[in-house]
Amino acid sequence: MNLLYPSFLWALGVLVVPIIIHLFNFRRATRIYFSNTRFLRQVKEASTARRRLKHYLILAARLLFLFFLVITFCQPIIPAKDQLANSRAIALYLDNSQSMSARLEDKTRGLDAAAQMARSIVSTFPPETRYKLITNDFAPFSNTFKTGAEIQDLLTQLRLSPVTRSMQEVSDRITQDIVSGQRQEVFWIADFQRSTTGKLDHTLDTTARWHLVPIRFQPMSNIFVDSAYLENPFAVSGEKNVLRVNMRNDGVREADQVNVKLLVNNVQTGAATVSIPAGGMTEINFDLATGLTGLHKATISFNDFPVTFDNTFNLALNFADKxxxxxxxxxxxxxxxxxxxxxxxxxxxxxxxxxxxxxxxxxxxxxxxxxxxxxxxxxxxxxxxxxxxxxxxxxxxxxxxxxxxxxxxxxxxxxxxxxxxxxxxxxxxxxxxxxxxxxxxxxxxxxxxxxxxxxxxxxxxxxxxxxxxxxxxxxxxxxxxxxxxxxxxxxxxxxxxxxxxxxxxxxxxxxxxxxxKKQEGKLYYSLNETFVPLRLDSLPRDVPVRLVGKEEVIPGQRVVGDNVFLDIPGFSVEQGFYKIVAQGDTVGLIAFNVNKAESLMEQYTGEEVKAQAGGGENVSIFEASTIDAFSNEIKERYLGTPLWKYALMAALLFLLAEILLIRFLK
Known part of the structure; x- marks a missing residue:
């Protein structure tokens, strides 16, 4: 045990005050005359012994009260298990993938809990500490170290990202910024899904200390669209077709009476009620009306709680000419x-x-x-x-x-x-x-x-x-x-x-x-796909193809004849529809959906995560399941365990004991 303010120990001198009071009775004695004192002498001897015991107990209570009161001001503490590296440099990786919208046991959203944990880390360390915040977007602000106040501001702007990162990608991104010979602290806050975490090709950098913070969700199941395709492998104008949709249940219980709707251009054109076995799939067929020509936005929607980020699935129906x-x-x-x-x-x-x-x-x-x-x-x-x-x-x-x-x-x-x-x-x-x-x-x-x-x-x-x-x-x-x-x-x-x-x-x-067919294309793309091939007639090489959706994106592109190869920037594209625009004309439609792996909610345990990370001595796990528990654990590890509250409680306890001795001990 250490004392943060040992200089307060000089106040222990106050302990002589109750001792002096005990040794010297400042009350004046009163003489009383009796005709016969033989019996009174016997009573006096008996009561004096009891009174002396009472005084000793009261003295002990007063001394202990004052002692623990002084110790409270000295702020005793159990030393911290870990010490911050001399570099005062901390890297914070915060997983902001779509799966982080799920809820913890206390109903807090995973992303909000992760942000609050990051704030606890920033508030724990000294003001001169510098931080680097890395998210799935690998945004430009992740390239430099910032003050705690700047990190707090960035955390308020944090949003869910369509980008999914494996453990290998995150490790490589963090390691590339570690300066040779400089020891760095890394806090890795993520949900560690089995479907997206993957395995490391090599052990984590031993020059850094890696602190893995798993976000543990409440037990849940999830329903999502596994795949969808047309019965006729290519869409042709005016011809009747059937859309086949495979619904998947990632849970241990059967999903009963799930209402699934098909909307084409925001108009409901089909509905079905299905039951999906636990851990299985069910196919649903929707008839597409004849007479559909051109480009159409199709959406499959259903209600599923508590995981809702994948409750819609988008398809681009490009009904081309003959x-x-x-x-x-x-x-x-x-x-x-x-x-x-x-x-x-x-x-x-x-x-x-x-x-x-x-x-x-x-x-x-x-x-x-x-x-x-x-x-x-x-x-x-x-x-x-x-x-x-x-x-x-x-x-x-x-x-x-x-x-x-x-x-x-x-x-x-x-x-x-x-x-x-x-x-x-x-x-x-x-x-x-x-x-x-x-x-x-x-x-x-x-x-x-x-x-x-x-x-x-x-x-x-x-x-x-x-x-x-x-x-x-x-x-x-x-x-x-x-x-x-x-x-x-x-x-x-x-x-x-x-x-x-x-x-x-x-x-x-x-x-x-x-x-x-020069307009042949996929019904949908996943947000983790960064390569989209297109085939367009007579495309000028000096006019770029644009993707127009909620925002306009001009992706990197390479033109080879009538073929255009688009490099989709993952952090710029969201789930939804994007028109392919060339020279002001809409020549196609692309639908993007959340990465299917994000919908598989099974997570690694803390020990499994550590094993995935190599299990070295420089890797530690935070097992806290709530924000408050994590805050206490981070302070205990780096600031030690404060004992002043216990000292104050002991002081109050002995003050109460003194009162009770005076009041009830005759």
Whole structure:
């Protein structure tokens, strides 16, 4: 035990006062005469002994009262367990992700509790201490150390962020500012979700002392949208479609009678009541009305407490125009392509004989199919080459006797060669993990019957082929040549394949056409995705694409032909809808949602967090579950445990004892 103000010990001299009072009786004695004192002498002897005991007890109570009163002013304290590093530099990381909107057991919001804990840290240390506040945004104010008053002001401006950070990212951000040879204190205040914390690639920097402060939420479950997709993998104007939504229950109890609504352009168009099993998922289907064209904002909403940040889910319905398909074919080519793209609600199909083809048609086409051609003229080869370089999509279905040399130069495929006619070989089943087949098949059956084909040419091994023979030779491959070049190993006539008569032919050709659509895009993006690809026609290179939502954002962008690659700044984009604006025209719509991992509320315990951080001696855990408990714990660790209150209570106790002795002890 130490005394903060030992100079007050001189006041212990006051203890001689009750001793002097006890030794010298200042009351004057009164003489009383009695006729017979024999009996009085006996009474006097007995009462004097009792009175002496009473006086000693009262003296002891007075001495102890004065002693503890003096000790109270000396402010006794149990020394602190930890001492602040000599550098007086403290880094504060405060997790302000969306999951911090959940409630603690005392109903305080997690972010508010974290901010209050940070204030307790700032108020605990000396005024000359400097602090660095780091949040998930990695904002510019995190680059410099600030005074306690400046940090207090920043904490009042703290808001929930759409950005999620792993433990590795936070560690790297803090470590990059640690000066070599300088010891630093780090307070890490976060909810430490299992889904977002991740694992460290290395142990925490041993030159710093890391204090982990887990924010512990009350036990809860959460319901959220796990995924959503259209039954038809690409949206087409005016065609009926079905929106499939997978609802997930991250809890230990069944969620019963959950009301889910679908709003399109803020108008309710569908509703459903579902029950979701504990730890499971339930699919809901919403019919989308026919006649929808253009861009539409769809929102799935429901009520779920106490976690509410993910109670809405946004989808951008970009109902594009018909897919424009141009077929260039020989006189002997089959009509398989014309039949599959003959659906006038989905496709705008044009077929031309190779000798009667206007090259200007290429400029307006989304997909060009060259069917049954054995050779290609240099002028047509040049036009197709330019079309590919400008981001177009071409499918080559060769003739029965292709001239490899001509095609080799036109398609820039050096390994292309013709081969002697072989026996028909069955195709291997599709690789359903290939992005080409995403949302194409409802059931991924292993026993799917496959078509047969015989190759007329070969371009070498291709492990990424969309379809392969069972002997591992490629049947349908795609090459990135500015645009997409699809090539079939077989002609489409009946003598060489039954692929065009097989059930697999239509979904493959539809998906191929869908991938060629220049307005093809995802229904939604997560806020943790920082890369968004777009495909726009005739975009000037000197005019940037803007995202217009609650605020206007001009992201970093790179233009390659008709392709635009946007780098989305996570701290500038919020959950919601953003219009894609180019040259003043709205050319698309993007929907952003909260990172799905944020909705998984399971947390690491304190010991698990320490183990994740390496468990070194420079890592400590604050187990306080409330703001007041944390404030007391931080003061105990760095300021010690004050005992003056106990000394004052003891002084008052002995004062009370003195009063009781005088009043009741006869």
């Amino acid at each position: 897919i424009r398909v141009v077929e260039v074919k020989s006189m002997t080519a089959t009509e398989a392509v014309q039949k599959v793209y003959g659906n006038q609600q989905v496709f705008a199909y044009k077929g031309f004989a190779v000798g009667n083809f206007n090259y200007n048609e290429l400029e307006q086409a989304d997909l060009v199919v060259m069917n049954g051609l054995n050779n290609i003229e240099p002028s047509l080869a040049g036009a197709v080459r330019n079309y590919l370089l400008n981001g177009g999509t071409v499918l080559i279905a060769p003739g029965a006797q292709p001239q490899a040399d001509g095609w080799k130069n036109a398609l820039t495929l050096p390994a292309l060669k013709t081969i002697p006619q072989e026996a028909m070989v069955e195709l291997d089943r599709p690789d359903f993990s290939n992005p080409f087949f995403e949302n194409v098949f409802e059931e991924k059956s292993v026993s799917l019957a496959m078509p047969k084909a015989t190759r007329v040419w070969d371009w070498g091994s291709d492990r990424s082929a969309i379809l392969r023979f069972k002997n591992d030779q490629p049947f349908l491959s795609v090459f990135d040549q500015g645009g997409k070049l699809y090539i079939l190993a077989s002609t489409l006539d009946t003598d060489h394949t039954d692929f065009h008569q097989h059930a697999l032919f239509v979904p493959v050709m539809y998906r191929l056409a869908a991938s060629s």
